[in-house]
Structure formats: structure tokens, C-alpha cells
Amino acid sequence: MVAVLLRLRLALWRGALRRDAWRVVVLVLGGLWGLGAAGAVLVGLAALAGAPVEVARAVVVGGGALLVVGWTVVPVVAFGTDPSLDPARFATLSVPPRTLATGLLLGALVGVPGALTILVGVGTALAWLRGPAAPALALLAALGGALGVLTAVALGRLVTSAAAGALSGRRARDATAVGGVLALALAGPALASAGELVPALDLRVAARVVDVLAWTPLALGWAAPADAAAGAWGTALARLLLAAAALVALVLAWAAVLARRLEQPRDASAGRSARRRGGSARLPDGVRWAVAGRCLRYWWRDPRYVVAAATSLVLPVVLGGLAALGSLPAASSWALGPLAGLVLGAALHNDVALDGPAFWTHLAAGVPGVDDRAGRSAALLLWAVPVVVATTLLGAALAAGSGLLAPAPLGRVAGALGAALGLLLAGTAVSAVLSAVRPYPAQAAGESPFSQPSGAALPGALAQGLTLLATVLLALPAVVLGVLAAPWPWLGPAALAAGAGLGALELRAGVRRGGALLDRRGPELLAAVRRDR
């Protein structure tokens, strides 16, 4: 049975690769990159063989524990990235839960990340090729590494399955997806600031942390060879046995959770109601405002839109934070608003693809293309303009508050505002046209915002690059005037006029151009988004 599951996993993989040539490229590139990274780790591990036991122990135990945590957290957050071996799919088959658990456990290791993890896990043996007992130590380390890797996967699956039970409602899933993306986006800056704290940490504290970790299931296997290298072979064996026992316990617990899920494979609970009316009751009459009202609700309710809105603000927030901490020159916070405008302006560049086949509703109702474009743009601008203005003012306050330019000269604020609005409007104009030219595959509604649809990587990068380039070109007058307003604040009002005025004209042209395209090619767009499913 386990063999059948492993073969199934390979077959699914092959099938996915055959359907889409780009996946092969991505796989090969990703595999090469991963191999390079793993190779570097292995070289580092081999170098550790010359280091004192204490250092090697701290590195291997700490790294191993991180590996386990990674395998545990990523699948929970990245819900649905790989549903191919979703336990619910086996609900109709009579597979005993424990067999299924074992098979799925090993199946999770089939693939590039799994193979690399095994390589690195077993490769920790390299760090213990030392002293007269080197072969025995290496064997022990390889065993401990294998146990560590299996524990990582088992813990990950257990947590995923348990979470799947707890998060079976759509709303809970939406919330996790959004929270996960935000956590990941903020993880980088958080790590960076943590890194600045590390030198302050006492080395003895670190050693204490490693000591504690070494007795938890996170690192039992990784810590065993260190004991042996220090001569405590008894402790080492005890750790290995404990690691194996922990692994068995994890698999049993997972099998129990699995058994429960197999009895109730369907998401039983559904969301309750949509009382929040989305505020569009106050929008004016007319088809374009109907479109805008619909889109506003999507910005609020669809996790794909929520994630897009949130992530587009991550960059300004991070830069602002760094500037506030003094890691960046305070003057750089003048760029926050324009940056937010640039990113938010590109938000709609693939909007028809986000509708997916539901786009037929616009087509069947004969919505004029201009109204479609205008409504979508209006929904974005209704919240993006206040956000961009607020970000710009915040950036100005940051720059001024640092004493560099207190108080911020009004002309310079107007200049930044002009550049920001110019970029936002120009980006919206470009998106209005581009999204009517050729949608590229986007995540389907209800899918995890993490899951990258097949074949989207290259066209996506191209479309985004094109959008940003065209946006910057169109907004160039406002941006240049905004930059010149720094030395010559009297240019600020001109920048504001160029940004808002020229931007509005560009938006009108973009809406008309995109609308005409939509009128002409609506059925082709629908066919394209249906094909991409």
C-alpha cells in the first residue's frame, strides 16, 4: 500500500509536468537552486568537522530544530499548495489510517524539497567525521538526521491535519491565508531586526537554549551525535531511542486525526452571513457604479484581493520602519507615498483573470467596456487614494520628525503627493488597458493565495514588469517635478497638478482604450480565462 501511494505521488507529479512545459523549467531551475543551497550547507557541515564539539552541536541542533519548525509551519500557512495527496481524497477507499499515514508521510518526501531535506538531514553526518570513532559517529549522525527529517514531516502533517479540522470553515481558511501571507511578508524585517539583537545575546544563553532544545522532539535526533562525540554514548543512544519513540507517537497521533477526517471529509460548516453591506449603498446609480460596488465587496471579502492590498503596503511599511529605526536615511521616507502609489496602481493589471469564468456575468449582461473599466478603477481608487495620501503624509512626518527638515516644507509635501498620485493614476490607467489585452493565469477564487497557478510565473513577471515600466513612463513628469521639489519647494504645486491632472487624463484615456478593447474582445477574454483553469 505504501508503495502504491508513493507511485501515485510520482504519477501525479509526472502528469502535472506533462501538462505544462513551464513546470519543467521551474522544476529544473528550482532544483538547481536548491541543490546549490544544499551543497553550500553540506560544505559548511563538512567544515564543522574541524570545529569544537560545542560549536558543531549548537549549529546542528539549532539548524535541525529550525528545519523541523519550517516543515511544520509552512504547510499550515501555505494551505492547499499541494492538495495532490490530500487525505480527504482517500476517504472513499478502504485504506487503514495507519498505512495511509505512513504512505503519505513518505509521499511528502517525494519531490524537490523532500529530497533536499533528506540530503541535508543525513548530510549532518559530515559534521561528525572526527576523532578515532568517526565511522560510528557518522552512522549515528545519519540515523539521527533521518529521524529528524521524518519527525519534521510527521509533525508538519499532524499540525496540517489538525488545523484542517479546526479551519474547515471557509472564513477561517480565508483568515489563515491572509494572516499567513502577512506573517511571511513581515518575517524578513523581523529576522533582520532580530539579527541586530543577536550580538548582544550572551553566548551562554544560546548554549542553554540548545541544551533545552536537545531534549525536545524538535532536536532529539540532531543532538545524539554530539553526545557521542563528547564520549557520552549512553546519552546518545537514549536520545536516539526517544527520537524514534517521538516519531512513532507523532505518526500514531496523525493516524488518529486522519481517521477522524476520513469519517468527515467534507467541510461541514459554512460561513454564516454577509451582513456587512460593503458601504456601496451610498454609491450613485449607473452600471459603472454597480461594477464598482461589486469590486469593493471583493476587495473586502475575497482573500486574493485582501492579500494583494495588504502585500502592496508591506514594502512602504517596512521601508518606513527601517527609516524610523535609523537603518535608512530619514530622507528616504519621502519615497513611501510614491512607492505605495506605484504598487497599488498595478493592483488591477490582471483583474479579468481574477474574475475567472465568473467574468461571463459582465459579458452576458452586455456591460459596456468603459463602464467595466471605470467601475473597477473607481473601486480601487476609492480606498487607494486615501491610503496613498496618508502614506505620503506619514512619510513626510517621518522625514521631518527626524529633525532633518523640521517642519516639512509644504512645497516638498505637495511634490511627494503629486508623484504618488501620478503613479497611482497612471498605474490604474495602464492596468485598465493591459488587463483587457491578455489575462494570464491567476489563482482561482477560493484557492490559497499562496498557490501559484501553473504557467503563470513567466507571463506574470512580464506583465508586471511591463505595467511598472509603462506606469513610470506615464508618471514621469509628476515624478521628476516631485523630485525637483526637494531643492525647489515652489515646484511642489506643479508636481501636484501634473500628478493629479495629467493622471486623471491618462486614467480617462486608459479606461476608454481598455473599454474599447473589452467591447471588441470580451468573448476572447472569457475563453482565455476559461482555458487557464
Next chain:
Amino acid sequence: MEGGAAEQTGGPALELVGLVKRFGRRTAVDGVDLVVPVGSVTGLVGPNGAGKTTTLSMATGLLRPDGGTARLLGRDVWADPVGAKRLVGVLPDGLRLLDRLSGRELVRTTGLLHGLRRDVADARADELVGVLGLADQGEELVVDYSAGMTKKVALACALVHAPRLLVLDEPFEAVDPLSAAAIRELLARFVAGGGTVVLSSHVMELVERLCDRVAVVAGGRVLAAGTLEEVRGGGTLEERFVELAGGASGLGEGLAWLRSS
């Protein structure tokens, strides 16, 4: 083709002439001709993959044909799409709805997209949601609806702008008997009020009960069309259908191991 000389008064509700659609090398619709007179309920029956959905998509402006014309009440769908679309309500099969809206919001928004005034759209949405038995779930998001409820709310969307022709692709799929009865009654009232219905299905009993005209489609062509009596010619529709579409079971002596005893 032999459809409807007698009861035509104005232009036919739907007139397809030589519709062709190719997907790559495969020809999905291979010259479909069909006339649907005003006031009729016409059933499109055919096996899976016969080209029913493709034909209906081309007839309603959702899929551009490679050849032929489609006219709705005398208006060319592909020359005057906006004018034609005002006259027709569509329930496509297998296309998602804007499902992050609640049921009531979806019906209302569809009405607004058709250009209805806000108060009219509000009133009609409330009424349709009530008639179709969705009032209790009217504020729930459509993404959380069951398949049958989704069908019903889609039907409400097709009706909200008071079209003169309804084109329904598999309207009774996944719908429970009670709801099916409600939908049948609604369609009957729609036709009594001068409307025309075209629906596709592969449930023959349903088509026999509901439709006064039938077109049998297979392999991208119309094999027979006319009044129900003309097409079935004395037998049942199912017999005639199997005869036309050529469906021997091909089972023979296989699957012997399936027997329990």
C-alpha cells in the same frame, strides 16, 4: 430546420444558421441550424460532448462562432451584442458566479449591470429570492451555497432584467424535486406571459414533460428538430434519441465479476 413555420408571428425568438465552432482540430459545433419560435419551450437534448453548451454559448454572445449567425428576436447577436443581450437571460453551465457576493447582492448586482434602476433591482431581487425559496439564505455568500441553491440563484440572475428569451443550460442539474417544481412553475408563468425558453438537458422525461419543441443534437449537428410529437414520432423521446444518437450499450459479456452471486 423543419422547425416552426406555423406559429411564427414576428421574427423567431432564436434563429441559428450554420453555426460552427472549432477548438484546435476538433470541431465542436459543425453547422447547427435551429429556429425557436416565440412562446415555445424548446429542449436541446444530446449526449455529453454533443455541443449543446458550445451552441448555447454562441447563441448568447459568450463565445464567438467561427462561422454562421445567431439572431435573437431578429437582432444579430454578434453584430449588435448589447441590443441582443438586453433581450436574453442566460444560465450557463459550469461557469462560476461572482460568488463572494451574497445571494441577494448577486441578483441585485446582475440587475444593476443590466442597467436597471436601483429601486427596481432591489425589489426584483427580493421577490426572486423569495419565489425561489432562498429568502432564508439571501444574506449568505454564494460561495457557501449548495449546488442546487447555486443553480437557483443563477436562474434568478437570468430573470432579473425581465428578458424575453431564457437560455438555460442544464437548469435542473443538482436541483431537488421541490425546487425543480418551483422552477417549472416559474418557467410556465414566464411562457404564459409571452416569454420563450430554450433549455438543454439529458433527462428525457423532463424534456418530454416541460417542452413543446425538441432538437436532438449529437456530434455538433442537429439530427432532428420540431415539435415534440414530430420528433418522437409515436415512440418515447428516449427511444428516438437512442436511435438517432446511436447508443448501443457495448456491454456484451463484460463485467461478469460485478455479479454478487
